[in-house]
Amino acid sequence: KMSDILAEAVKGAAAHPRPEGIQFAYGTAGFRDKSTILDPVLYRMGLLAALRSKAKKATVAVMITASHNPEPDNGVKLVDPMGEMLEESWEEHATDLANAKDEDIGSALQRIIDAVDIDISLPSDVFVARDTRPSGPPLTQALLDGLKVMGSTFTDFGILTTPQLHYLVRCHNSKGAYGEPTEEGYYKKLAQAFLKLRKDAGAKKKYEPVVIIDGANGVGALKTRKLQSHLHESLRITVCNDGSSGKLNEKCGADFVKVQQKPPAGLEIQPGQRCVSFDGDADRVVFFYVNKDGVFNLLDGDKISTLIAGYLGELVSASGLQLNIGVVQTAYANGSSTRYLEDVMKVPVSCAKTGVKHLHHKALEFDVGVYFEANGHGTVLFSDQAEQKIKAASQDDSLESSKREAATRLTLMMDLINQTVGDAISDFLVVETILSTRDWAAEDWNMQYRDLPSRLLKIKVKDRTAVQTTDAERCATAPAGLQEAINKLVAKYQQGRSFVRPSGTEDVVRVFAEADTQANADMLAHEVSVQVYQLAGGVGDQPQP
Ligand code: G16
CATH class of the missing domain: 3.40.120.10 (Alpha-D-Glucose-1,6-Bisphosphate, subunit A, domain 3)
Structure with a gap:
């Protein structure tokens, strides 16, 4: 009965009490914080994952990781049935539930059940994995407690990479069409x-x-x-x-x-x-x-996407198929990479907000969408139609053999690419494949275009939400006067460009700058940092050059 489940959820919270005075938020990559305060969040995400599974009538997944953050941090993110990031409208439910007082968990769950119209009597099933952090096992336990309270079935895969978990849940829900749902698979x-x-x-x-x-x-x-x-x-x-x-x-x-x-x-x-x-x-x-x-x-995400887009573009033309290829970047993309893609390779480029989910959405607009953040997070998406056309061409005996071979290589590239999410291991093998085919050393690859010098800094402020942005984070709308100040500074530098944004994974504001020389990029980044410090409530000493 619904009332029993909700009552159990509240009772269960006694073992996972929520500390006073902390506000959690589902950010760029789920919840991230010091691992020591995350136990109640994991319990609540167990409850939520069960609801998500019921709502989607499919298995969902939960990854326990803080990725690039230092070891004492940890985090949790939900993965949707086809290996996508959690649908954005649910981020609010996640934040609500994470912040619900222990005694209010029942009503918080009820709100979600009503808002989404979930049939609570349906079964739920959840895949769980974690990275190597020492805080992983106890946090997994908290998550499983939440799942058990909801009567959910689950599989704990232990230690996996994030993209492996995305892969597994997609394989499972596609009944093996995407691959064998095991780590070996x-x-x-x-x-x-x-x-x-x-x-x-x-x-x-x-x-x-x-x-x-x-x-x-x-x-x-x-x-x-x-x-x-x-x-x-x-x-x-x-x-x-x-x-x-x-x-x-x-x-x-x-x-x-x-x-x-x-x-x-x-x-x-x-x-x-x-x-x-x-x-x-x-x-x-x-x-x-x-x-x-x-x-x-450095050969970063921008260099990787240029390499991949160039190679896939060649295969598509060689196959004779009519498929459009596009690249999605963020504001962090090196200006040279954007110019190279647009002016030399003649590939359309769009700019998305930081966070894989934003890039992923935009990449879906192309038949073949290559998306990468400069930090190396990205993959390639083939639309269903593109996939069908490619497969058909690879088996079409009436086609010239060169066309058929190009299509066959494309099918193999589709298998090599983890389309669910950016995947270091898969992307690494993709790059090795292209370098080998082109017979390139790293230096040849690097010579495709020359990066503009850039600098990334982080500034501590009292409240990072004081900084707000628009236009895919390229323009600051708050605090007042900040964007005007940035514009003035940027105008002083040849090929200058700079933007600021609040991090979604760390308690800082990020500052990016690029310019004609490293010294200028460094100086521009520094000058913008000082403006952030002064206008957005900097903490500690003012940044020094
Ligand atoms: C996460 C996100 C990335 C994002 C990065 C930094 O990466 O998945 O999309 O670029 O955080 O985000 P922010 O600048 O908002 O802190 P990871 O690898 O830490 O999961």
């Missing part, structure tokens, strides 16, 4: 596609099948080891920062490498050696190398 699907794409590889002059992976001391390292045996001798991978000594994300991982613009600790790198950094839950990837003069070169 994931490795098999990717490895089979990868090995087939390598078959006609031929002799290489520049591409070397040797790569070093920085696993951020997290789950990506563990899972890459598992993948390795499936790849046989096709790729020689050395996994560093595998968690055997260092701390998660500390001086390593994709976020560190991207923001600091330098190699992670724990790697011994030869000039030209291709290196790869994953983040804490392996949904982001960036590449880098050090040239013979010792200069660090």
Whole structure:
């Protein structure tokens, strides 16, 4: 009975009391905070996940991770049946429930049930996984308590990468059409596609099948080891920062490498050696190398999307299919990448707000939508129609063999790409495939266009919601006067561009700037930071250059 379930939910909250005076918010990637205060949030997300499953009449998933954040943090995000991010209208329900007082949980649940019109008597089923954080197991327990109170069935997969969980729930709900719903099935699907794409590889002059992976001391390292045996001798991978000594994300991982613009600790790198950094839950990837003069070169999400869009574009034309390809970026995309895509490659580019869900939506507008955040989070979406056309062409004996072969390669690329969400392991294999096909070293790839120097800073303020933005975060609407100040500063610099936005995963305001030289990008970022500090209620000392 409904009243019994609600009463049980309230009773269950006694073991997961909500601390006074904290407001939780479902942000860019779910809830993120110090792990020590998240227990009540996890319990409540157990309750919510069961409701979501009932509402969708399908299995949903819950991932426990704080991804790129430091090890003491943790977080939780819900995954919808086809492996998408939780539908946006439910973020409010999640926030409401997370903030409900223990005794008010019943009425908070009732509000959601009424608003969405959920039949509570339906069954619910939830897939659960976590990253390698030590706080993961107790937080999983809190989540499972919530699920049990709701009478939900569940499968706890233990430690997985975030994209693996997205993959599993899609496989399960598509009744295997997307792949075998097991971790092994994931490795098999990717490895089979990868090995087939390598078959006609031929002799290489520049591409070397040797790569070093920085696993951020997290789950990506563990899972890459598992993948390795499936790849046989096709790729020689050395996994560093595998968690055997260092701390998660500390001086390593994709976020560190991207923001600091330098190699992670724990790697011994030869000039030209291709290196790869994953983040804490392996949904982001960036590449880098050090040239013979010792200069660090980053190949970030923008370089990855340009590489992929270029290659898929070639395959589509070679197949003779009429499919439009577009790229989705955020305001963080390097200005050179946008210009290169639009002016040289003639590919349409759209700009979305930060957060994969926003990019994902926009990418759906194309037959083949390539979306990447500069930080390395992204993937490719093929519309159902595109997928059907490609598959049909690959089996059409009446087509010229070159067209059929191009279509066949496209089907293999579709298998290699995790279309549910950005996936470091899958994206890494996609890039390796393209580099090998093109016979490119990292340096050749990097030469496609030259990045404008940029700088990303973070500023602590009393309340980060004081900063508000519009136009895909490129323009600040609050606090008053901030955008005018930014405009004035930007005008001083050649090729200057800058914007600010409140982070959705950390308690800071982010400041981005790019300009003609590194010194200018640094100075512009600094000057804008001072404005944020002064106008948006900076905390602590004023930023120093
Ligand atoms: C998350 C989101 C990304 C976002 C990043 C930073 O990444 O999934 O879309 O770019 O946070 O977001 P913000 O600037 O709002 O803090 P991850 O890898 O930490 O899950």
